Amino acid sequence: MQLPTPEDLKKRRNELGLTQSDLAKRAGVSQPLIARIESGDVDPRLSTVRKILDAFEEAEKEQQIIIKDLMHSPVFHVSPEDSVEExxxxxxxxxxxxxxxxxxxxxxxxISEDMIVKLMxxxxxxxxxxxxxSGIMGEAFPTVSPGISISVVSHILExxxxxxxxxxxAVVGVVTKHDVMKLLQGK
Structure with missing residues (x-):
């Protein structure tokens, strides 16, 4: 097995759109260590390289999941003229x-449970x-296209x-924080 060079690691990190901090968090190491590895200042342990490569694989899997595969459809909704009771x-x-x-x-x-409870x-x-x-609703949820990756939607859901x-x-689906959390369970 040929170990990746510091340039290889940096190139792959950039291709995945990860910052050094993102990679460090995923690999369970410090950001300064990632910076030193990429600059060639330090030769990492094999176990550290393995953690970094595993983090890359995890990031690639996340980017392969598109929202169309995760969304719920049809979308249950209400209209501005519906009552709070409905x-x-x-x-x-x-x-x-x-x-x-x-x-x-x-x-x-x-509209959310929190809004209704606060109003009460x-x-x-x-x-x-x-x-x-219409008298109590909050802002509309953000919208995305069906082909967008889970990593982008995760940031929006923050x-x-x-x-x-x-x-x-046309609104064809909805994704919640709960749906993204279920990915961690492999369901």
């Missing part, structure tokens, strides 16, 4: 904690169940509870 019932039936709001098939907002705490009215979704998959102007 939203709560839909969430309860399907076990959702958030749901997109579509108007004529176009994402216009989102703030509301002076006894019942908020007949309020319209700041959003879900991502909608849109193809030819």
């Amino acid at each position: 939203v709560v019932n839909l969430m309860h039936i399907h076990g959702f904690s958030q749901i997109p709001v579509l108007d004529g098939g176009i994402p216009v907002g989102s 705490g703030e509301s002076k009215k006894k019942s908020i169940s007949q309020l319209k979704v 700041g959003n509870p879900a991502v909608l998959v849109v193809e030819k102007g």
